[in-house]
Amino acid sequence: MKFSAAILTSVLAAASLVSAAPLQRRGQTKMMTKTTRFDASGAIYFITNEPDENMVIAASINSDGTLNLDRAVAAGGRGAHGIADGPDALFSQGAIKASAKGQVLATVNAGSNTVSLFSIDSRTPTNINQIGDVVSSEGEFPMSLAFNAAGTQLCVLNGGQVNGVFCYKVDKKTGLNAMPNTLRPLGLNQTTPATGPAGTASHIIFSEDGKQLIASVKGVPPTPGFLAVWDVNSDGSLSPDFKKIAPAKNGILPFSMTVIPGKNAILATDAGLGFDIFDLKDNSKSSAVAIDGQVATCWSSFSKKTGNFYLTDIGTATVTEVHVDNNLKGTIVAQHPQLPGSATIDNDIATVNGQDFLYVLAPNATAVDVLLLDGSGTAKQLSTLDLSGPTKAAGITINPNNLQGMTTFTR
Numbered sequence: 001m002k003f004s005a006a007i008l009t010s011v012l013a014a015a016s017l018v019s020a021a022p023l024q025r026r027g028q029t030k031m032m033t034k035t036t037r038f039d040a041s042g043a044i045y046f047i048t049n050e051p052d053e054n055m056v057i058a059a060s061i062n063s064d065g066t067l068n069l070d071r072a073v074a075a076g077g078r079g080a081h082g083i084a085d086g087p088d089a090l091f092s093q094g095a096i097k098a099s100a101k102g103q104v105l106a107t108v109n110a111g112s113n114t115v116s117l118f119s120i121d122s123r124t125p126t127n128i129n130q131i132g133d134v135v136s137s138e139g140e141f142p143m144s145l146a147f148n149a150a151g152t153q154l155c156v157l158n159g160g161q162v163n164g165v166f167c168y169k170v171d172k173k174t175g176l177n178a179m180p181n182t183l184r185p186l187g188l189n190q191t192t193p194a195t196g197p198a199g200t201a202s203h204i205i206f207s208e209d210g211k212q213l214i215a216s217v218k219g220v221p222p223t224p225g226f227l228a229v230w231d232v233n234s235d236g237s238l239s240p241d242f243k244k245i246a247p248a249k250n251g252i253l254p255f256s257m258t259v260i261p262g263k264n265a266i267l268a269t270d271a272g273l274g275f276d277i278f279d280l281k282d283n284s285k286s287s288a289v290a291i292d293g294q295v296a297t298c299w300s301s302f303s304k305k306t307g308n309f310y311l312t313d314i315g316t317a318t319v320t321e322v323h324v325d326n327n328l329k330g331t332i333v334a335q336h337p338q339l340p341g342s343a344t345i346d347n348d349i350a351t352v353n354g355q356d357f358l359y360v361l362a363p364n365a366t367a368v369d370v371l372l373l374d375g376s377g378t379a380k381q382l383s384t385l386d387l388s389g390p391t392k393a394a395g396i397t398i399n400p401n402n403l404q405g406m407t408t409f410t411r
């Protein structure tokens with residue numbers, strides 16, 4: 001197994017000290033642009049995840065898919081770094097999520113054990129405003145978020161010593177309202193902050209039909225990880241217990257999950273192998289596929305335009321494009337190397353003027369890579385958004401080891 005040796009045995013850095021003191025400086029915004037854009041096609045968002053103060057960074061998407069760094073908004077809490085070295089502080093995908101349907105944005109504050117909700121101004125999508133109070137995640141080290149399709153329910157995955165899931169009703173006036181019968185434990189033997197990446201929670205999503213809530217958990221080699229699946233009742237409450245689904249043979253560290261459209265199936269990146277395909281109807285049809293030369297393939301998204309999945313590897317700084325056929329057979333279509341050492345992590349896709357663009361957070365380069373997905377196998381490097389100059393000029397602290405998340409919004 002290629003992953004692990006280096007990462008698992010790496011000397012554990014002292015965990016950043018995380019204060020439990022509340023921090024609720026509502027709405028503090030720092031501008032990085034002089035012109036307010038009323039013509040943006042959409043926006044991307046990620047978080048600084050700084051232990052002193054977490055901030056949401058928002059960049060508008062121009063009509064050609066390129067980015068314009070607009071502003072940073074106080075998230076209302078603190079970030080945290082799991083017990084491990086380097087970037088990918090939360091060991092997760094989905095630390096910040098936008099809902100186009102709900103026109104809302106939510107972020108975890110992993111060091112405060114809280115979740116914040118913002119409205120998105122659809123005319124100027126980087127203009128976000130906090131709604132209601134910052135609320136408890138009802139667990140420790142919140143690391144991932146999922147909206148239902150309507151944007152009316154939000155669930156959080158806690159990955160620390162107190163781990164599991166919890167959900168809120170999303171109200172555009174009052175914010176996040178705790179939903180009864182949604183606090184469900186995962187039962188992981190973990191610490192706060194989490195110790196990883198092996199053995200940590202990874203990602204939370206709703207199934208395509210919205211009837212299940214799914215959390216992924218990485219294994220501790222040689223023991224494989226699993227998906228935890230709760231049924232979602234019509235009132236949004238969850239089944240008392242989860243169903244545990246193991247990856248196919250050789251699957252070991254399920255990380256991000258991306259729905260395979262129309263199939264009741266999921267593509268999960270596997271940090272120890274490449275990727276796992278989970279057939280939720282019949283797990284005997286699930287498979288695990290190796291990506292040769294991979295180090296840690298952890299994040300993924302799907303393009304409606306190309307019909308392919310885009311997987312990022314933090315160690316090789318490469319985007320691997322994958323196709324999954326009608327029989328759920330996954331094959332590698334192409335690989336798109338990015339800047340070596342840039343540590344490509346979270347990614348997401350936006351459709352702008354009929355074209356799909358892939359946005360990849362590359363924290364070690366303090367940059368966001370923009371790729372035009374103009375056809376199957378032909379992702380084209382379009383531009384790179386520099387984060388260090390503009391954030392420094394605006395007095396915003398960023399750190400390659402803490403930057404996390406990537407979510408897109410289009411009108």
Ligand SMILES: *[C@@H]1O[C@H](CO)[C@@H](O)[C@H](O)[C@H]1NC(C)=O
Pocket residue numbers: 189190
């Ligand atoms: C939990 O993990 C710790 C640290 O690895 C270990 O010492 C302990 O035995 C584990 N506890 C259980 C119940 O597995």
Ligand SMILES: *[C@@H]1O[C@H](CO)[C@@H](O)[C@H](O)[C@H]1NC(C)=O
Pocket residue numbers: 086314315340341342343364
């Ligand atoms: C990130 O950059 C540091 C400093 O240059 C380097 O030591 C490290 O290997 C890089 N990490 C990754 C995952 O590329």
